[in-house]
Amino acid sequence: MIRCQAWAGAEKHDARTADALLDAAERIILEGGIDALSVRTVAARVGTTTRAVYSLFGSKERLMAALGVRAFEMLGAGVAALPTTADPAADLVAAGYDGVSPLCGRAPRAVSHRDATWAGVARVAR
Numbered sequence: 001m002i003r004c005q006a007w008a009g010a011e012k013h014d015a016r017t018a019d020a021l022l023d024a025a026e027r028i029i030l031e032g033g034i035d036a037l038s039v040r041t042v043a044a045r046v047g048t049t050t051r052a053v054y055s056l057f058g059s060k061e062r063l064m065a066a067l068g069v070r071a072f073e074m075l076g077a078g079v080a081a082l083p084t085t086a087d088p089a090a091d092l093v094a095a096g097y098d099g100v101s102p103l104c105g106r107a108p109r110a111v112s113h114r115d116a117t118w119a120g121v122a123r124v125a126r
Contacts, residue, residue, distance in 0.1 A: 042063065
């Protein structure tokens with residue numbers, strides 16, 4: 001997994017903490033939108049301090065960048081697992097949908113946006 005450059009003190013926190021912080025940030029965004037995301041809220045969800053977030057990611061913006069990296073890794077894994085079929089465009093859309101949809105959870109806003117986005121991608125791909 002790709003990580004942002006480590007900051008001073010990052011050695012005090014491990015990959016499990018980083019993953020837990022990313023998981024918490026995803027849940028917070030799904031529940032309350034991007035405006036609900038704060039370093040303090042993410043740390044509280046994990047039961048750690050804001051220092052852990054800053055040590056591992058450096059800033060809220062870099063935490064959000066790490067979420068983007070995670071989403072692209074999921075998409076890449078979905079594309080890598082694509083079968084060879086007669087409709088590669090549909091397969092690519094399905095890989096994107098299946099690969100990124102876990103990030104959309106069950107939040108109605110995210111689901112409706114996700115469906116509209118992938119429907120648009122399917123139209124363009126054909």
